[in-house]
Amino acid sequence: MTTKKIVVGITGASGAPYSVRVIQLLIEYGVEVHLVVSTMGRRLLFEESNITTLCAEHFKVDEQLLVIHNDKNLGSSVASGSFLHDGMIIVPCSSNSVGAVASGITNTLVQRAAAVTLKEGRKLILAHRETPVSGIDVENLATLSRAGATIAPLSPGFYMQPKTIDDLVDFMAGKIVDLVGIHHDLPVRWC
Numbered sequence: 001m002t003t004k005k006i007v008v009g010i011t012g013a014s015g016a017p018y019s020v021r022v023i024q025l026l027i028e029y030g031v032e033v034h035l036v037v038s039t040m041g042r043r044l045l046f047e048e049s050n051i052t053t054l055c056a057e058h059f060k061v062d063e064q065l066l067v068i069h070n071d072k073n074l075g076s077s078v079a080s081g082s083f084l085h086d087g088m089i090i091v092p093c094s095s096n097s098v099g100a101v102a103s104g105i106t107n108t109l110v111q112r113a114a115a116v117t118l119k120e121g122r123k124l125i126l127a128h129r130e131t132p133v134s135g136i137d138v139e140n141l142a143t144l145s146r147a148g149a150t151i152a153p154l155s156p157g158f159y160m161q162p163k164t165i166d167d168l169v170d171f172m173a174g175k176i177v178d179l180v181g182i183h184h185d186l187p188v189r190w191c
């Protein structure tokens, strides 16, 4: 059986704990994660999750399954459609990144990998976080939805009666991981 590969982009929106949990879940379920973090994504990872260095140890995952790509390296494997993978998740996804991808701008590796994921007809999950959203954001999200992306706003539900922040993070991370076909045992499903 070939190992599944998922590209994870982290951009500069609030919600770093969601990205950490998504990466942990994917790797726990044996997925090879190809991680790209924007400059502001790195800042938010530090400010919200105390991650100072992009490495398996800081994400608390198996290093065999975490491949880290430099956001400035547009020659990285994930920049090419010939790199076969099973989908890309941007979590959290800033309005800036939504706008860039919706406009076909590919100045960074996160943006290029997302554009390639769309052109190759693969799953692209955008876990957008901003509130309120402007009309421009709404138009950009609609453009991306029509182009085949799945918009998964970072808005956890309360019907599972969360008790802790970790419960809320798990709810959203579980939903996102479901969207790339990795089925887990977290309590995110009604009934």
Ligand SMILES: Cc1cc2nc3c(=O)[nH]c(=O)nc-3n(C[C@H](O)[C@H](O)[C@H](O)COP(=O)(O)O)c2cc1C
Residues within 6 Å of the ligand: 010, 011, 012, 013, 014, 038, 039, 040, 041, 047, 093, 094, 095, 096, 097, 129, 130
């Ligand atoms: C503390 C902090 C929190 C931010 N939160 C958000 C956010 O939730 N959503 C958003 O769209 N932008 C947010 N931003 C602004 C983005 O980081 C900024 O627009 C940046 O250009 C995004 O770049 P990127 O998409 O390349 O990561 C935040 C910035 C800071 C410093």
